[in-house]
Amino acid sequence: MDNLIIDRLVKKYDKHTALNDVSLEITPGMYGLLGPNGAGKTTLMRVLTTLLPATEGEIRLGSVSWKQADDVRRITGYLPQKFALYKHIRVEEVLDHVAVLKGVGDRRREIETILEQVNLTEHRKKKMGQLSGGMVRRVGIAQALLGDPRLVVVDEPTAGLDPEERIRFRRLLRSLGRDKIVLISTHIVEDIEATCDRAAILHKGRLVEQGSIDRLGGLATGKVWVLTVPQQDFYEVAEAYDVIASHRLGDRYRLRILADTPPPGAVCAAPTLEDGYLYAMRRDAS
Amino acid sequence: MRTAMRFDLRFDWRVMGTAAYVPLIVAVVMTLFEPLMRGSLRQLIPALEFIWPLFAAWWSIFLFQDVLEEPGGETIFSYPVSRFSLGIARAAVFFLGYAMLTAWVVGVIDFSLSLFVQLLAECYFYAGLGFFAMTLLRRTGWSLSVAFCYAGMQILTGGKLIPLLNVYLFNQELLPLDLVLQHSLPTLVMGTVLWGMGQWSFQKSGAYH
Numbered sequence A: 001m002d003n004l005i006i007d008r009l010v011k012k013y014d015k016h017t018a019l020n021d022v023s024l025e026i027t028p029g030m031y032g033l034l035g036p037n038g039a040g041k042t043t044l045m046r047v048l049t050t051l052l053p054a055t056e057g058e059i060r061l062g063s064v065s066w067k068q069a070d071d072v073r074r075i076t077g078y079l080p081q082k083f084a085l086y087k088h089i090r091v092e093e094v095l096d097h098v099a100v101l102k103g104v105g106d107r108r109r110e111i112e113t114i115l116e117q118v119n120l121t122e123h124r125k126k127k128m129g130q131l132s133g134g135m136v137r138r139v140g141i142a143q144a145l146l147g148d149p150r151l152v153v154v155d156e157p158t159a160g161l162d163p164e165e166r167i168r169f170r171r172l173l174r175s176l177g178r179d180k181i182v183l184i185s186t187h188i189v190e191d192i193e194a195t196c197d198r199a200a201i202l203h204k205g206r207l208v209e210q211g212s213i214d215r216l217g218g219l220a221t222g223k224v225w226v227l228t229v230p231q232q233d234f235y236e237v238a239e240a241y242d243v244i245a246s247h248r249l250g251d252r253y254r255l256r257i258l259a260d261t262p263p264p265g266a267v268c269a270a271p272t273l274e275d276g277y278l279y280a281m282r283r284d285a286s
Numbered sequence B: 001m002r003t004a005m006r007f008d009l010r011f012d013w014r015v016m017g018t019a020a021y022v023p024l025i026v027a028v029v030m031t032l033f034e035p036l037m038r039g040s041l042r043q044l045i046p047a048l049e050f051i052w053p054l055f056a057a058w059w060s061i062f063l064f065q066d067v068l069e070e071p072g073g074e075t076i077f078s079y080p081v082s083r084f085s086l087g088i089a090r091a092a093v094f095f096l097g098y099a100m101l102t103a104w105v106v107g108v109i110d111f112s113l114s115l116f117v118q119l120l121a122e123c124y125f126y127a128g129l130g131f132f133a134m135t136l137l138r139r140t141g142w143s144l145s146v147a148f149c150y151a152g153m154q155i156l157t158g159g160k161l162i163p164l165l166n167v168y169l170f171n172q173e174l175l176p177l178d179l180v181l182q183h184s185l186p187t188l189v190m191g192t193v194l195w196g197m198g199q200w201s202f203q204k205s206g207a208y209h
Helices: A041-048 A069-075 A091-102 A107-117 A133-145 A163-176 A189-195 A213-218 A231-240 A273-285 B009-036 B041-051 B053-062 B065-069 B083-110 B113-137 B140-156 B177-204
Strands: A004-013 A016-026 A029-034 A056-061 A076-079 A151-155 A181-186 A198-203 A206-212 A224-230 A242-249 A252-258
Touching: A004 A041, A016 A041, A016 A198, A029 A041, A029 A163, A029 A189, A041 A151, A041 A181, A069 A076, A076 A133, A091 A107, A091 A133, A091 B009, A107 A133, A133 A151, A133 A163, A163 A181, A163 A189, A181 A189, A189 A273, A198 A213, A198 A273, A206 A213, A206 A273, A213 A273, A224 A231, A231 A242, A231 A252, A242 A273, A252 A273, B009 B041, B009 B053, B009 B065, B009 B083, B041 B053, B041 B083, B041 B113, B053 B083, B053 B113, B053 B140, B083 B113, B083 B177, B113 B140, B113 B177
Parallel strands: A016 A206, A029 A181, A029 A198, A076 A151, A151 A181
Antiparallel strands: A004 A016, A004 A056, A198 A206, A224 A252, A242 A252
16 A cells, blocks of 8 residues: 655645645654644644645655545545535435445445445434444444445544543544544643544644654653642642643542652653653743 | 535425415416406406516525525525536526416417517516526515516506616417517516626625625
């Protein structure tokens, strides 16, 4: 399978540069795009799905160049952040319509297979408006998978889902990356940690870091400290250090701190992807 | 390879829900005017002209409700289907349906080619107006308001508000076909401009939810 090559991509809206010289090589499997709101993730997703044209740069997947938008649309599937179409139409009718638009040959068989894959077979007769948030996202994935795309682009996959639905949806996403490139864009680090093998971090339209999940987490090696403090000291420590997480333990707090030098009494901790992400963001901002 | 032209008209009809039936109901109501007004063309023709063409905007607007108004409509633009077939071609197919409905209404009331041509040209204009308003404003409510406001203002002022953009003939009797054709020409030109601007706006549409 071919890699997706993004080469020196620039996207400008008048004077605002939403993507600035972004270069990535994405291998088949699950790939995450992390970044805060306004980092340029959704713009990149829309450029990848040909909804927006790039200002400069090139994108290729094997022999398909993004200069040929028509060809790209035949090999991509897209689930945007908000997907709330056709509320009074049944799930199977929606998928049949999408299959017609995508020019799927054996529509009936492909819809059966995909409904099974996303675990919606028993809900196929339900109207879209009757589905839970998680089920709507699963229909969203189903429509993206119709036509067997080589590249699947998913924007903020778990936004608005309750914790149980979030876990179920992540499991579904994970299963997709076997024979495709699945690109997930999110600001929820857990989504990437749970589903992806590799990721990139975007900030203000620039690529800040990229690599394996372990490597990105490793960026914060020797910078993450755990400190347990009494309740009354919490605000004092929070003001003095960059506290990135806190857990209450009875009348004490266990704080996770990002710092180059250890706070007094703190113990060095193994970094997670979230630590690496926050470290990269702080470093980029300074 | 060029992006395909693909239609799923049965689905388009279903997606419009109950709104799809409104022009059909208006058509039936129009035909009921004939016995109510005891066949008086002096009353029937203005009633037809003021109501029927306006509803030609209906399908042009509601056809795009999900694509342009609902969150996630951008998904449809990511499919390998041309914007031409998603936009103007789909609206044109529904306009053809409206043209057939017009023929039926005119046939029931008083079979007259000149009345049919007069109404068809005005319907063409309104279908284009609805299409352009919807692709520009992306809201069914606002788009309907544009069509209704235009109709209301032109009818109330007898077409004098913006004479250049008036499509109404305000006739109370059947006109000769050549006169109708002569008056309909500017209406057809304006309609074509609106259809063209509607597709241009749909083609350029990039402000996604």
